[in-house]
Amino acid sequence: MTVETISTAKSFEGTQGVYRHKSVACACDMTFALFLPPQAADGPVPVMWYLSGLTCTHQNVMDKGEYRRAAAELGLAIVCPDTSPRGESIPDEKDNWQFGSGAGFYLDATQAPYVANYRMATYIAEELPTLVAQNFPVDLTRQGIFGHSMGGHGAITLALMHPGRFRSVSAFAPIVQPSTANWSRPAFEKYLGSDEKAWRAYDSTLLIEDGYRVPELLVDQGTADGFLDEGLRPWLLEEACQKAGIQLTLNMRKGYDHSYFFISTFMADHLRWHAERLKK
Numbered sequence: 338m339t340v341e342t343i344s345t346a347k348s349f350e351g352t353q354g355v356y357r358h359k360s361v362a363c364a365c366d367m368t369f370a371l372f373l374p375p376q377a378a379d380g381p382v383p384v385m386w387y388l389s390g391l392t393c394t395h396q397n398v399m400d401k402g403e404y405r406r407a408a409a410e411l412g413l414a415i416v417c418p419d420t421s422p423r424g425e426s427i428p429d430e431k432d433n434w435q436f437g438s439g440a441g442f443y444l445d446a447t448q449a450p451y452v453a454n455y456r457m458a459t460y461i462a463e464e465l466p467t468l469v470a471q472n473f474p475v476d477l478t479r480q481g482i483f484g485h486s487m488g489g490h491g492a493i494t495l496a497l498m499h500p501g502r503f504r505s506v507s508a509f510a511p512i513v514q515p516s517t518a519n520w521s522r523p524a525f526e527k528y529l530g531s532d533e534k535a536w537r538a539y540d541s542t543l544l545i546e547d548g549y550r551v552p553e554l555l556v557d558q559g560t561a562d563g564f565l566d567e568g569l570r571p572w573l574l575e576e577a578c579q580k581a582g583i584q585l586t587l588n589m590r591k592g593y594d595h596s597y598f599f600i601s602t603f604m605a606d607h608l609r610w611h612a613e614r615l616k617k
Contacts, residue, residue, distance in 0.1 A: 338468045343368070349409035350375040355395065358468060362460040363422040364453055369465065370395040371473060372405055376412035383479035383615040384414040384469070385608070386461065388488030391520075392439045395419050398485075401597035407605040411612040414475045418465055420487070422454040436524045442515065443491025444539045446528040455528060458539075462495055462502075481505035481611040485600055486569075489556070490515055493541040493574075497549040505614040507555035507607050509600050510562055513574035516540040520568050542577040553584035555610055557603050559593030 343355040351374040360367040376382050387404070389397055395417045398404070408415050421441030428450040429437035446455035470477050482503045484492035489511025496506035515521035516536045529535045537543040558571045565571075571587055578585040593599040 338471060340468065340472045348372070348405045351377070351405065351409045353399065353405065355399075360422070360460060360464060362456045362464045365422045365424045365427060367422065367460070367465075368395055368419050369469075370399045370415075370417040371469065372399075372408055372415040373473060374409045374412050374414065377414065377474045381474045381476035382412050382414050383481070383612070384416060384475040384477065385611060385615075386466075386480065386482045386484075386492070387415055387417045388443060388461070388482070388484030388491040389417065389420050390484070390486030390488050391420070392434050393420050393488075394439070397597065398600070401601060402604055403601040404604050404608060407608040411608055413608060413612060413615070414473070416465070416469055416475075418461060421457065427454050435520050436527060440487065440524060442487055442521065442524055442528065442539065443495065444525075444528055447535065448528060448530050451528055457491070458495065458498075461491065462499055479504060479615045481507075481615055483507040483509075483607055483611070484511070485509040486564075486595065487512055487521075489513075490521075490539075490541065493551075493554065494539050494544060496551050497541065497544040498538065500550065503551075504617075505555075505611040506551055507610060508557075509603070509607075510558050510564070510569055510595055511541070511556060511571070511574070512569055513571055513577075514540055514542045516543060518568045518570070520564070542573050545577040545581045545583065550581065550583060553586070554578065555586045555588075555607065557588045557590055557599075557607070559590050559595065559599045561592050562595045562599075564595055 345354040441457040482492045489508030
């Protein structure tokens with residue numbers, strides 16, 4: 338699989354690149370960002386997948402996430418995929434920021450007309466790792482995954498659905514129960530149909546209820562987040578983890594909101610936490 342280089346720039350002695358390729362899973366061109374630390378010059382390095390939230394692209398965290406200094410120090414590659422398929426031929430609701438372009442929810446749609454393109458679960462879990470490993474010096478035996486909001490939901494559900502794949506998983510302000518949250522439930526019905534049993538594969542709390550496990554989770558959540566009470570509800574994940582015996586570190590960060598000011602503040606903490614587990 339070939340990769341087109343859109344741009345590269347030197348940063349903290351590593352390389353920040355943006356790349357494009359033809360995706361089979363999403364049946365369109367897809368763009369991703371990749372930071373390679375300086376240690377990659379000597380051989381494959383551990384790789385982190387960062388999944389962004391609603392309305393974002395690969396660029397939001399690349400420009401505002403402040404991950405490169407810590408990633409360079411720790412020797413971590415950071416891959417930042419897009420949040421959905423894009424293009425004139427891709428079905429979308431242009432006036433709905435919670436659905437369609439920028440709002441793929443990291444699931445594989447089963448309903449027309451979305452089934453042909455909105456296959457982000459397959460793209461993130463299968464196609465993109467293969468592509469990146471074929472073209473860049475990353476070590477797929479040492480993978481971690483994290484994300485923000487919708488991307489936090491995606492990170493946790495993908496880790497649960499692929500036990501043993503990711504050595505570490507964390508999230509910033511994740512949507513922990515999207516099957517009942519106001520801003521995700523309508524999207525689930527359009528992508529997956531009205532049978533709510535099909536939604537369970539993309540709901541962190543329900544996956545845990547159904548017996549899926551990861552050894553531990555790290556979650557940071559701002560107490561001043563405007564979406565906390567209706568969309569995010571981290572206490573539901575806390576309850577599910579307690580019942581299942583999953584070690585959850587839930588940091589409620591006083592006064593922080595849902596923005597990249599919050600994410601960038603704690604980004605280095607998350608990367609250090611992941612590095613400890615990826616380098617064992």
